[in-house]
Amino acid sequence: MSVDENSKNLEVSVWRGDASGGEYSHYTVPSYSNQTVLDVVSWIQQHCDATLTYRFACRVGMCGSCAMTVNGEPRWTCRTHVNKVIKGDKLTVAPLRNLPVIKDLAADMDPFFEKWVKAKGVHEPSASRHDPMVAVDPQSPQRMAASEGIECINCAVCYSACDTVAANPDYLGPAALQRAWTLVNDEKNKDANSVLDAVSQTGGCHSCHSHGSCTAYCPAELNPMKAVAGLKRTTAFKFLGKRR
Amino acid sequence: MLDVRLYMAQRISALVMAPLVIGHIAVMIYAVQGGLTTAEILGRTQGSLLWFVFYGLFVLAVSVHAAIGLRVIAGEWFGWRGLPLTLFSCAVFILMLLLGARAVMAVTFS
Numbered sequence: 001m002s003v004d005e006n007s008k009n010l011e012v013s014v015w016r017g018d019a020s021g022g023e024y025s026h027y028t029v030p031s032y033s034n035q036t037v038l039d040v041v042s043w044i045q046q047h048c049d050a051t052l053t054y055r056f057a058c059r060v061g062m063c064g065s066c067a068m069t070v071n072g073e074p075r076w077t078c079r080t081h082v083n084k085v086i087k088g089d090k091l092t093v094a095p096l097r098n099l100p101v102i103k104d105l106a107a108d109m110d111p112f113f114e115k116w117v118k119a120k121g122v123h124e125p126s127a128s129r130h131d132p133m134v135a136v137d138p139q140s141p142q143r144m145a146a147s148e149g150i151e152c153i154n155c156a157v158c159y160s161a162c163d164t165v166a167a168n169p170d171y172l173g174p175a176a177l178q179r180a181w182t183l184v185n186d187e188k189n190k191d192a193n194s195v196l197d198a199v200s201q202t203g204g205c206h207s208c209h210s211h212g213s214c215t216a217y218c219p220a221e222l223n224p225m226k227a228v229a230g231l232k233r234t235t236a237f238k239f240l241g242k243r244r
Numbered sequence: 245m246l247d248v249r250l251y252m253a254q255r256i257s258a259l260v261m262a263p264l265v266i267g268h269i270a271v272m273i274y275a276v277q278g279g280l281t282t283a284e285i286l287g288r289t290q291g292s293l294l295w296f297v298f299y300g301l302f303v304l305a306v307s308v309h310a311a312i313g314l315r316v317i318a319g320e321w322f323g324w325r326g327l328p329l330t331l332f333s334c335a336v337f338i339l340m341l342l343l344g345a346r347a348v349m350a351v352t353f354s
Contacts, residue, residue: 201247232251235248
């Protein structure tokens with residue numbers, strides 16, 4: 001990285017604390033012309049305070065580990081360039097909203113993944129290795145609906161962005177529901193009806209208010225709101241007696 | 245707060261309300277032409293089975309729709325869950341149904 005021509009500094013506020021509470025600490029970080037938010041956090045940990053806790057792994061937008069709240073909005077920090085999100089010379093970094101904090105910038109992802117399980121987001125094969133393979137037509141509408149959501153990296157940015165999750169802790173959230181919609185449309189998943197039943201309970205897809213923050217913030221540019229709408233439509237027809 | 249049954253009840257009640265709202269507004273526009281009097285309104289509604297069914301259905305749909313909508317708001321704003329939330333929803337439903345039914349009876353029967 002080359003130092004910015006103006007040799008400017010960034011004024012960075014980082015939330016420090018744990019589940020019992022915390023406050024922002026302030027750091028001055030050198031500004032570079034090509035710098036991600038994760039670079040900034042790493043610089044602080046390496047040069048200012050080695051006890052700063054945060055989570056990352058791949059640094060190329062594949063693992064979904066490094067999501068944080070940056071200037072009030074959820075972002076994947078490894079792929080978020082500072083110059084795209086900075087306000088003046090100030091940067092505020094906090095843990096993801098809607099999840100408990102373990103320490104500093106590391107959010108506890110357990111509730112997020114527990115809701116994946118509750119939404120029946122676990123693939124259950126419809127055949128064993130001894131059965132013939134299910135023929136999958138990549139161009140069929142059902143398969144295309146399934147394929148739209150399979151690139152989810154489980155970063156929880158949508159979950160953090162969702163105002164319905166903030167207001168209703170029982171709500172399964174966009175990621176789990178998008179996973180459910182993928183499985184409903186997957187020919188190789190055993191029982192689509194059990195998935196539809198799971199998302200029809202209190203806190204399921206019908207709690208969504210279609211604000212669209214999930215789709216607006218999804219770093220992989222997926223459309224969880226469309227998936228939730230698909231679940232609402234399908235469960236409504238199922239309620240009226242239409243069989244899948 | 246919402247499962248599929250409540251969700252469908254709210255959507256179906258909205259479907260019922262949509263034509264009734266249009267009918268209600270259309271009659272309002274028609275009725276105010278050349279002035280509006282109590283006698284004119286009651287002359288149209290009293291003893292009319294059609295208006296009893298029209299507004300009776302309207303009141304029923306509104307009571308269902310509003311009770312479920314307020315249930316969601318109460319759940320999200322105040323964190324109510326379980327029995328208190330159910331009691332609140334039922335109370336809203338019964339209150340709106342009674343008030344609405346009283347108004348419908350007043351303009352169609354007495």
